[in-house]
Amino acid sequence: MKKIKFSTVLLYLVLFFGALIMIFPFYWMITGAFKTGTEIVQMPPTMLPNSFTNLDNFKFAFQTAPFVTYFINSVEMMIACVVLCGVTTILTAFAFSRLRFPGRNLIFSCLLALMMVPFEMLVITNYRTIVGWHLHDTKWALILPFTTSIFYTYILKGFFDSIPESLYQAAKVDGCSDWKYLWRVMVPMSKPSLVTIMLLNAIATWNSFMWPMIATNSKEVRTLPFGLYAFISEGGAKNERMMAAATVVVLPMIIVFLVARKYIVNGVARGGLKG
Amino acid sequence: MRVRLENITKQFNKDTKAVNNFSAVIESGELVTLLGPSGCGKSTMLNMLSGILIPTEGKIYFDDDDVTEMPSDQRGIGLVFQNYALYPHMTVLENICFPLEIKKVPKAERIARATEMAKLVHVDMLLDRKPGQLSGGQQQRVAIARALVKQPRLLLLDEPLSNLDARLRIEMREEIRRIQQETKVTAIFVTHDQEEAMSISDHIILMKDGFLQQFDEPQVLYDSPANCFTADFLGNPPINKMEGVVRNGEVYVTDANLPSGVKIDLPEGKEVYLSFRAESAEYNPEASLKGTVIMTSVMGKEKITSIKLGNMEVRAYMDAKLTLKSGQEIGIGFKDTGVFVFDRETGERYL
Numbered sequence: 267m268k269k270i271k272f273s274t275v276l277l278y279l280v281l282f283f284g285a286l287i288m289i290f291p292f293y294w295m296i297t298g299a300f301k302t303g304t305e306i307v308q309m310p311p312t313m314l315p316n317s318f319t320n321l322d323n324f325k326f327a328f329q330t331a332p333f334v335t336y337f338i339n340s341v342e343m344m345i346a347c348v349v350l351c352g353v354t355t356i357l358t359a360f361a362f363s364r365l366r367f368p369g370r371n372l373i374f375s376c377l378l379a380l381m382m383v384p385f386e387m388l389v390i391t392n393y394r395t396i397v398g399w400h401l402h403d404t405k406w407a408l409i410l411p412f413t414t415s416i417f418y419t420y421i422l423k424g425f426f427d428s429i430p431e432s433l434y435q436a437a438k439v440d441g442c443s444d445w446k447y448l449w450r451v452m453v454p455m456s457k458p459s460l461v462t463i464m465l466l467n468a469i470a471t472w473n474s475f476m477w478p479m480i481a482t483n484s485k486e487v488r489t490l491p492f493g494l495y496a497f498i499s500e501g502g503a504k505n506e507r508m509m510a511a512a513t514v515v516v517l518p519m520i521i522v523f524l525v526a527r528k529y530i531v532n533g534v535a536r537g538g539l540k541g
Numbered sequence: 542m543r544v545r546l547e548n549i550t551k552q553f554n555k556d557t558k559a560v561n562n563f564s565a566v567i568e569s570g571e572l573v574t575l576l577g578p579s580g581c582g583k584s585t586m587l588n589m590l591s592g593i594l595i596p597t598e599g600k601i602y603f604d605d606d607d608v609t610e611m612p613s614d615q616r617g618i619g620l621v622f623q624n625y626a627l628y629p630h631m632t633v634l635e636n637i638c639f640p641l642e643i644k645k646v647p648k649a650e651r652i653a654r655a656t657e658m659a660k661l662v663h664v665d666m667l668l669d670r671k672p673g674q675l676s677g678g679q680q681q682r683v684a685i686a687r688a689l690v691k692q693p694r695l696l697l698l699d700e701p702l703s704n705l706d707a708r709l710r711i712e713m714r715e716e717i718r719r720i721q722q723e724t725k726v727t728a729i730f731v732t733h734d735q736e737e738a739m740s741i742s743d744h745i746i747l748m749k750d751g752f753l754q755q756f757d758e759p760q761v762l763y764d765s766p767a768n769c770f771t772a773d774f775l776g777n778p779p780i781n782k783m784e785g786v787v788r789n790g791e792v793y794v795t796d797a798n799l800p801s802g803v804k805i806d807l808p809e810g811k812e813v814y815l816s817f818r819a820e821s822a823e824y825n826p827e828a829s830l831k832g833t834v835i836m837t838s839v840m841g842k843e844k845i846t847s848i849k850l851g852n853m854e855v856r857a858y859m860d861a862k863l864t865l866k867s868g869q870e871i872g873i874g875f876k877d878t879g880v881f882v883f884d885r886e887t888g889e890r891y892l
Contacts, residue, residue: 432626435593440640440691441614450639454630 295516298509299323306506323510327497330507332485333514336493340472343408343489347471348464350413355463358419360448363426364434374423377416386476393480407481408489412471418463425459426452461529465522472519490515542604542694542727543569544590549599551585551751559585561751563599567744572721572728574738577748578774583731584699586748590729591697592616603694616695619688619726623700625680627672633659633683634668640691658686662720678709685717689724696721696728702737714741735775739763747771764878769814769888772881778819778845781855784885785815792882796851800829803875805882805892813891818879819845822857825874834869848873 298306300315300323327333361367362374392411393402401407429452437447453460475491482488488496497511544567551560560582567573575583588594590601592613601609608616620626627636637655646654659665662682664675672680681701688696701717702710718741721728732738738745739759747754747762747770755767766772772780785792787807791800792815801815832848832855843858846865850873857873859865882892 430624430626432622432624433628435591435613436620436622436626436687437639437643438593439591439613439616439618439620440643442639442643446643451628451630455628457630 292516292520295509295512298506299513301506301509303504303506306509323506324514326507327511327514331493331497331511333490333493333511335486336488336490337514339405339408339487340489340491342405343478344468344471346405346409347412348467350409351415351418351467352460352464354414355418355422356448356453356460358414359422359426360444360452362419363423365444378420381416381420389477389480392477396481402481403483403487405487408478408487411477412467412474415467418467421463422456422459425456429455458529461526465526465529468522469519543567543602544695544727544729545600545602547600547602549586549589549596549601551582551589551594552597558751560589560596563748563751563753565746565753565756567727567729569727570725571743572718572730572741573744573746574742575729575731575746575748576735576738576774577733577754579733580750581748582751583733583748585751587697587699587729587731590695591618591620617691617693619691619693619696621681621684621688621696621698621701623703625672625677625684625704627680627683627687629672632669632671633664633675636672636683637686637690640687644691655686655690658690659683661689661723662686662716676709677705678713681705681713682716685720689720689726693726696726698728698730700731700733702732702734710737717741736777739775747774749774766881766890768890769816769881769883772816772883772890776818778856780816780818780881781822781857782814782816783850783853783855785813785882787811787813794830794850796853797830797832798851799831801875802829803880803882803892807882807891812885814883814885816881816883817855817857817875819856820858821876821879822855822859823874823876824859824863825872828872828874830873831870832873834865834867834871836867837865 297313297315300318300320301312302316302320302322305312305316362370388411396402396407396410401410433451434447437451442450473491474489475495478489478492479495482492485493485496494508494511494515498508546563546565546567549560549563550558552558563582563586575586577583585594589596592608592611595610599609600607603616628639631639634652634655637658638651641651641654656665656668659668662685664679664682664686667675667679667683672683675683681704684701685698698717702713705713714737717728717730730738730741739762742759744756745759745762746756749770755762755771757765762771763775766775769782773782783801784795785801786795787793787805787809788800789809790804790806792803792805792813793799794801794815803815805813807813830850832850835847835849835854837844837846837859839861840858842861844861844863844865846857846859848855848857848871855873865871880892881890883890
């Protein structure tokens with residue numbers, strides 16, 4: 267038998283406990299969603315619920331709060347943000363990477379400097395703008411502030427810069443317009459980076475909490491994370507019901523992450539922090 | 542198509558001129574090489590021909606059209622790059638079709654023409670592959686097909702063989718020659734490799750520091766260099782260059798302090814270079830120029846001999862039948878061709 271090194275054992279042990287710590291809250295949430303009110307506060311706690319067919323908590327959650335509406339709103343917001351932000355990011359990154367115009371580097375430096383301003387500081391100005399445009403408490407209020415992203419532009423520009431200039435020249439000589447070159451050559455070539463950007467954006471949008479809380483009041487336009495928060499007061503502080511609601515909120519993202527894990531890790535490592 | 546360059550100058554900043562007052566006429570259907578060391582302005586020249594750069598002064602004519610400031614896409618040129626510049630996400634067929642797609646050629650015709658072009662460059666069995674699955678030579682073939690598929694008036698090749706290994710390079714340069722002759726397209730080929738230039742071109746334009754040095758057929762360039770630089774740049778092994786001084790109408794080799802036997806009508810004391818090709822020296826016991834054999838390497842019918850002359854070393858081909866030992870003193874005579882005398886300051890050729 268092959269001898270296993272002590273350091274390897276130690277490494278795996280650390281990783282195992284790390285993974286356990288990461289996974290346990292999810293495990294507790296999902297099992298908790300199936301438990302009854304008495305079972306969840308029972309001491310010592312049960313590791314598995316008595317019955318996995320107990321869907322009362324889910325029923326209650328969906329009856330008390332319009333989670334279906336929240337869900338649809340979240341999906342709408344996510345798709346709108348990902349698509350709009352994707353388009354603006356591609357166009358901006360192309361401009362900064364390929365087009366020559368006066369002040370290009372200065373403008374890009376200014377944009378990068380803006381990244382240092384935390385989002386929380388922009389909340390007030392964004393709020394005033396949205397109110398000024400009479401968009402408060404509408405779906406547009408949720409979407410508009412997230413239709414551009416300097417960070418994603420920066421990542422994508424890094425990738426665009428790595429595409430050899432000669433490809434551009436070859437296309438130009440053949441009479442290819444910038445627009446066509448962008449969509450026929452650059453975008454398909456940047457697919458790994460683009461997928462990463464869109465996934466990161468999707469996750470960020472799905473999880474966004476603070477802005478939806480500020481920009482919306484009514485149930486009709488609420489998204490899932492804020493809906494979940496509101497549920498605490500509306501549905502009463504019942505742990506098992508909150509677990510069920512939380513499961514509904516995070517499940518789609520867990521699925522997305524599992525499916526697209528490969529792209530997220532690769533893309534961040536590749537397009538990420540170069541140049 | 543005939544290309545006429547008139548007094549082209551390209552200046553990037555105040556002090557440096559990448560190309561300086563460059564004039565040449567490239568005849569239709571010829572393959573002409575722009576040759577020179579790196580930084581000599583040959584790529585700048587090519588970029589001006591392709592329209593990527595606009596000359597600071599001077600005019601470029603394609604036949605009778607003034608194209609000096611015409612955008613690249615209207616010039617009707619095909620470009621082949623050193624790094625192939627194929628679109629990695631498209632198949633070979635899609636790559637070759639791309640220029641036609643932009644020109645909005647109907648799909649059926651596009652594919653027919655691309656397939657025909659693929660046959661010409663021998664990649665017709667690889668049409669469904671992606672560039673990443675091809676060897677360097679195959680990628681360059683595809684790049685040539687893509688450049689030729691829209692039937693350009695002029696084909697420009699920017700060091701197309703530099704990324705290939707030695708064997709493929711020889712194969713591909715013969716291929717480029719064949720394709721060029723079959724299509725009869727006027728082609729301009731940029732390289733810094735003199736051997737490549739010599740073997741492939743109808744004419745060579747030799748450049749240095751932005752100036753045209755010589756524009757001639759390869760053999761003429763070799764046999765009759767216009768100046769010291771041309772003589773130094775062409776030939777393998779490189780030409781032997783010795784410092785000399787004129788005394789009594791004869792060149793004395795300064796290092797060896799011996800008369801060379803090369804007669805020249807120049808003023809007494811004129812400082813020159815005496816250059817000779819390795820094949821232009823011969824074993825001659827009566828010659829006044831003597832040197833010591835350092836080593837010989839046999840190459841079959843000849844042997845290449847390193848000879849010490851004063852402080853310097855020269856190399857010459859000697860008859861394989863001669864027995865030459867290291868340390869032996871031999872007389873070096875010269876044949877009629879391949880011996881040149883240049884001005885030491887200007888590089889101007891006297892003989």
